[in-house]
Amino acid sequence: MLTNFSVFPEKGDxxxxxxxxxxxxxxxxxxxxxDMLGIMLFSLSENIQNYYQxxxxxxxxxxxxxxxxxxMLDEYWGYRKKAKA
Numbered sequence: 001m002l003t004n005f006s007v008f009p010e011k012g013d014x015x016x017x018x019x020x021x022x023x024x025x026x027x028x029x030x031x032x033x034x035d036m037l038g039i040m041l042f043s044l045s046e047n048i049q050n051y052y053q054x055x056x057x058x059x060x061x062x063x064x065x066x067x068x069x070x071x072m073l074d075e076y077w078g079y080r081k082k083a084k085a
Contacts, residue, residue: 011054017048049068049069053065
């Protein structure tokens with residue numbers, strides 16, 4: 001597992017989202033840097049979607065989290081392309 005999602009303490013103004021990233025060195029052995037970066041960004045985006053589900057009191061839905069994570073990354077890459085143009 002690349003990232004681990006947890007929130008402390010309870011919901012409210014003081015909630016803290018913690019995401020631990022692992023497998024960085026192992027991923028670099030398997031993938032080039034750009035691919036590894038994409039994998040890590042997707043995993044982080046997916047955990048952000050899990051956080052949104054938690055905040056909105058929704059049932060955790062991994063498929064929806066993955067779809068929304070991909071949409072988030074597509075929007076980010078579109079923004080990056082426009083910024084470079």
